[in-house]
Amino acid sequence: MTHTIRLRVNGKEHTVEVPSRRLLVDCLRYDLGLIGTKIGCSVGVCGACTVLMDGKLISSCLALAVFADGKDIVTVEGIALEDRLHTVQQAFIDYGGVQCGICTPGMVVAAKALLDENPDPTVDEIKEWIMGNLCRCTGYYKIIESIQGAARRMQLGDTDEGL
């Protein structure tokens, strides 16, 4: 059985015909071509598929696409500004928070959501928030530095002073 769903992704409206069992991550990747959201563990542990749904972080590998009907989704493709990277994205590059990059889309979405809610998080608050996003490359040290660096830069009005 298929369903017609309407969802807004990164500010753009989409109407998609999906089978009942279609996962949101597959809908984003294959129906909408937004391949930035990754599939890692498929069981909601690794966080590679993290997106925002109505402002809340979810694992899109655990959500059915029909569940997103009428919802507002933000993926990694919706983070950058029109003419430049978002401060969080630039900080992940500058502070070494990116290595292989497979966790990065989920990390960037999660980190931006954290800073939107808490512009000056402590290391413990970062750990608490990022716990649901695994990274096998960095050992997380530079992910913490990236998020702290982004927070500093945002407070300083996005200069490079934070470096």
Add this chain to the structure above:
Amino acid sequence: MSYRTIGQPQGRVEGPAKVTGEAKYTADVLLPDMIWGKVLRSPLPHARIVSIDTREAEQMPGILAVLTARDLPDLLTGRVVYDMPVLAKDRVRFIGEKVAVVAAEDPDVAEDALTRIDVEYEEVPAVFDAHEAMESEAPLLHPDYRSYSHAPEKYFSDIPNVHSHVTWELGDVKKGFALAEEVFEHTFNAPSVHQGYLEPHASVVAIDPDGQINVWISNKMPVRARELLGDVIQIPQERIVVHLAQIGADFGGKGSLMDVPLCYHLAQRTGRPVKMVMTYTEELMAGNPRHPTTIFLRTGVTQDGKILARQAKVVFNSGAYAAFKPLYYVNIPGAREAAGVYGTPHVKIDAYSVYTNCVPGGHMRAPGDPQVNLAVESSMDMVAEALGIDRLEFRKRNLLKDGDAVPGGPPLKKVRVREVLEAAVNTSSWNRPKSQPNQGLGLAVSHRAIGIGEVSAQLTLEQDGTVQLITAVPEVGTGAHTLLQQIIAETLVLPVDQVRVETASEIFKSDSGSGGSRVTYVGGQVVQQAAVELKSLICAAAAEALGCQADEVVLEGGRCGLQNGSDGSLSLAEVAQKGGEGSPLRVKKSVKVSKSPQVTTFTAQVVELEVDRDTGKIRLLEVVTAHDVGTIINPLGHQGQIEGGVLQGVGQGLMEELKTEEGQVSTLNLGDYKLPNIRDIPPLTTVLVEEEVGPAPFHGKAIGESSITPIPAAIANAVYDAVGVRFYDLPITSEKVYEALQKQSASQGKKE
């Protein structure tokens, strides 16, 4: 030396693509009309296939093809030894072995069809333990091993199921033990762990109308992949193009063809491009994880603490196939480190790689090293205690020095193990008095050679004045492309962003790709040499335009000027347009290194931890990691390698285990297989003992496989120091510690 670009922290060249989601990995390749393949895997560890009935699956709506071994050429595949069928033919040898493959437009439909394939098996006796597999009555997994392609005769063994027996020797071990005043024997075990990259293996094959076979694959050595694929599908390599995609990390595990041959056969059958993506469950049950290992050590010493002899028997449980092993001797190189960082005059190491009905093992970051280091460094503490010598002092009395040989390697030069050890100790709490009960300190030291192999590169001065590198080394996440970019920029005196990095594999005949601590050393050399040659071409072209001699031209900041400072200079774009008329200024090169450099690397790590006696939980209070390094090309990437490796070592020491019962992996998702998360990270201090002595360009060294190795042994030694319990196997989980402490207090109760 001072450099412009070398030594500057450099954000990744592919960083913007990765943070925006534009970076394409193999699973992200979307082609028109693409269909999906899914495999049916064996539920039994060892069985004869009596029959396979695919009729019902074939008739399901949406199913485009169903293939079994009888539809494929009767060929085996592997990275060195060809011992693995693409689909099991008449026999399955492990739970998870591929038996049939299905293609459909919708992956869910393909998955459903797998349940409609009826396979009749007849179970035969299986063997799971490597030692049992070596006994005379054990079932033989590969009776025809000696006839397999590329099976190295030199390492054949008469022991059942041993497919490779390698011996490394120094001196005369018998004589060494005869001279020894005390002899100690210890046995240690380390289980299998998974590389834990978050990108499961993905494969895509599309066949063009003219017969060109396009391949996308999560593989770190694409040129070699083309060769191997050509062999197993019997197509000349020239018709195969392996396109490079981003790789969602490797850690040694992404060097095989995995599902590419199946994608090819499905594409051939259906006329459509085919994609296959393993689920993480398939990764955990049938990836190519680190080998479960048993290490027997025999150590002969004098009473004043000089090590005279070391005998080691290292047994690797190879699983059902040797196909994933990439070295010519089809064994695991870490066994060579069984004498550790200690100058031991008499050494004999025997490494056995043994077939069993378990998941076939592959390489993981520093293959064999953490397992063997657990044994070597734990035994150092134990022997020191037995001799009544301080464990640090015992190590210092035996450290390698210049001119000493290590088993299987050349005599060493510029050995700085003492400096590294002292740096780690002096930076840590080692010399401070012990403050709290149940807290302890542990130390471990490791050695690693810098890698060899062949790397190719092509450099072109483009019309717009940028320099284009084409490399067949994929970016597996280590920062290889950025490092190569920096070396080229430094050599050509260019801003880094004027060097563009692109990938292609089909223009090179041979290339070892990424891995084996090779890229900085071998890849660095080839791009440096190519850049030097390109510089000559640029200067010659500029000289012609400027009307001077080539040696009067100065290349700096992207402009060619005259040495004497006289007027007139050309931008690189102008040089390219003038000098490149007809054909562009271009250099294509390969560098092949077949001998390990005499300068190697050492790592010393100190762990301080606390054991909760009520729960057995270990809390890491401090990790100090010290490394002897050459010139660091990119400090950001270098430190990233150290930190990532440390946490993988912590995972292996405390939590990671691919648990297997009777050949069945029981940790089949990342909820059950525990990878360290951000709350598991210990406070970490890195000490870099720097000296410009490395063999790589600008005197660099290798770092990628260093920091993962000593941590498990350092943890084991610290646990002993904290609570007096010695662990001989990994991981040291809370449950094991709790149980051991219960036993300890029970036996202490008896004594009282």
